[in-house]
Amino acid sequence: HGLTTALPAALERGEFFIEYQPLVHLGDGRVHGAEALVRWLHPQHGVLGPDHFIPLAEHTGLIVPLGRWVLQEAVRQARFWHEQAEPGCSVPPLRINVNLSPTQLHHPGLVADTVDVLERSGLPPGALCLEVTESALIGADEDLLKPLRQLAEMGVDIALDDFGTGYSNLANLRRLPVRVLKLDRSFTRGMQQHPADPVDRKIVEGIVSLAHSLELAVTVEGVETGVQAEQLRELGCDTAQGWYYARPGPPDRLHTLSLADA
Ligand code: G
Numbered sequence: 001h002g003l004t005t006a007l008p009a010a011l012e013r014g015e016f017f018i019e020y021q022p023l024v025h026l027g028d029g030r031v032h033g034a035e036a037l038v039r040w041l042h043p044q045h046g047v048l049g050p051d052h053f054i055p056l057a058e059h060t061g062l063i064v065p066l067g068r069w070v071l072q073e074a075v076r077q078a079r080f081w082h083e084q085a086e087p088g089c090s091v092p093p094l095r096i097n098v099n100l101s102p103t104q105l106h107h108p109g110l111v112a113d114t115v116d117v118l119e120r121s122g123l124p125p126g127a128l129c130l131e132v133t134e135s136a137l138i139g140a141d142e143d144l145l146k147p148l149r150q151l152a153e154m155g156v157d158i159a160l161d162d163f164g165t166g167y168s169n170l171a172n173l174r175r176l177p178v179r180v181l182k183l184d185r186s187f188t189r190g191m192q193q194h195p196a197d198p199v200d201r202k203i204v205e206g207i208v209s210l211a212h213s214l215e216l217a218v219t220v221e222g223v224e225t226g227v228q229a230e231q232l233r234e235l236g237c238d239t240a241q242g243w244y245y246a247r248p249g250p251p252d253r254l255h256t257l258s259l260a261d262a
């Protein structure tokens with residue numbers, strides 16, 4: 001595959017960039033933070049989304065340096081937002097979510113790299129949330145969970161991404177150093193009509209109740225309409241993300257959004 005061989009040079013040439021999609025509090029609509037989503041500005045093909053190159057990067061191992069770059073860049077951006085919010089500003093500092101792929105999770109340098117990036121930026125660990133897919137943690141043994149536990153102990157939040165698609169044992173959740181469940185988009189789709197699909201409603205109700213009893217927050221993904229946002233808010237979901245609020249975009253826009261609702 002032509003793209004595969006081009007990846008390392010693309011990283012060196014600085015062809016990757018990050019878009020930020022806001023996460024908002026469902027209660028009051030305030031911006032809570034943003035998810036960092038990587039893109040490749042390919043010299044011939046134009047902007048390529050992660051689906052075009054993350055699986056290749058995973059396969060070749062380039063995901064490790066690429067992921068490190070994304071983390072460093074996203075944390076630097078979040079630190080910049082923090083500086084702008086201080087001092088005496090009524091806007092709470094924005095949080096930053098960064099995706100981790102399974103290979104990164106297995107990489108022995110994960111904790112040291114993350115500590116290093118946080119220390120050099122000055123961003124408080126509590127402002128960083130690492131997203132790991134539910135499927136990457138299914139059947140995870142203690143060796144795999146240990147680095148996540150270490151990060152969680154430092155104050156970094158861990159989110160379970162695409163939650164509800166992986167058929168994980170719910171009792172297993174207790175064992176994971178996770179603070180946030182990111183409910184998969186498929187559940188949000190079931191909230192399109194009002195009243196919502198009764199089965200989807202019951203499932204979301206059950207997940208929210210379980211999550212809150214385990215002191216986990218629930219983020220919903222793929223919110224495209226006000227009807228969905230309202231029903232998910234009524235069901236007790238905490239934060240939301242989706243085109244209804246904003247598409248992924250450049251970082252400056254996010255800061256403007258958060259100041260606008262102050
Ligand atoms: O917007 P979207 O097409 O950007 O993202 C598609 C998928 O790519 C999502 O599942 C998202 O988790 C993943 N993704 C986006 N950015 C990154 C990244 O920096 N690292 C990893 N591992 N996955 C990412």
Ligand code: G
Pocket residue numbers: 021037099161162221222223224241242243244248
């Ligand atoms: O990490 P994750 O798979 O959750 O990545 C989020 C993905 O969802 C990205 O591809 C992002 O562009 C996409 N996305 C974000 N908001 C919406 C939305 O409201 N609707 C749909 N269909 N996709 C969305």
Ligand code: MN
Pocket residue numbers: 035099131161
């Ligand atoms: Mn994600």
Ligand code: NA
Pocket residue numbers: 161162163182184185221
């Ligand atoms: Na997701």
